[in-house]
Amino acid sequence: LSLEERLDVVDQLDEMKVPFLAFSGGEPLMDKEIWKVAEYAKQKGIWLALATNGTLITKKVAQQIKEVGIDYVEISVDSADPQRHDQFRGVPGYWERAVRGIKNCVEVGLSVGLAATFSQFNFEELDDLYQLAVELNVDKFYLFNFIPTGRAKQIANWDPSPQQREQMLKRMHSFMLEEKLSVLTTAPQFSRACMQAAPEGPLPTSHYNLGIGLSAKYIARYVGGCGAGRVYCALQPDGKVTPCVFIGDLVVGDIRNQSFKEIWRNSEVLNALRDRDNLKENCHSCQFRDFCGGCRARAWNYFRDITGPDPGCIYNNEFWKKAKVQEKESN
16 A cells, blocks of 8 residues: 555544554564654554564664654564574574563653464463563563464464463463553453453453453453454555454455445454354354454464354364364365
């Protein structure tokens, strides 16, 4: 999209009273136009987030991020061990640069999150990653669900089992209770795990903690769990709209041919995602479906069914086994 087209998208989002806009990638800081788009969106009163690998965030860039009006910066750290992180990223020195980027953002007063994708690669490092986030004085510790899409298809065997994911959810709940920083994960089962561990305790969604009490549970029924197509969608660089950044090959519209309002309101796929009666198998019958609903990106990338079961859940063991059989047959 050209700069003019992107600014037009911001106008459309403003017209629809969209409260939140996140820039991700790839690496968004390699986009020279991001500053103009961010500044324009901030003038409209939109809350802005930036997801980055952090390696380009010098002190000067951190100050520029703050001055342009970006409210939250999320920086990826795949391992608490510098060598393992660099091995995963394939570039020596990337861990040091990412951590320096975090420190630079914290120093200028930005709200910062340390993010990692939970996988077999760092399963044993969960506590170390959390402690690193605490030591760096960030506001959020964020774990992304493993989605076998894009380059991650090549390492699909790194996907944690349902049992490992359940262990992760319990550890994240214990971290959350320490109240040292905000603890979140895009695994939609987190709300369910927290409710089971402490029915009267804090109730998180994929993007924020709702607090405690009955009102939090009422709100979570509507905004909790997987938000793909329900509370957010993704705009790809070429103008294609998809339900989520991790469902990049399911196009629901094209901003060059339709308005964002038309796509958001009329897409059959997006409307199907908004009705959890459409969920299938165990996700349909689960008592926690309104708080969770399963990860739609995992259902799509494993079974090519946007309303299918999420094979990462402890209640979907049979579908996990099916997914692993499919994986072996395709290799």
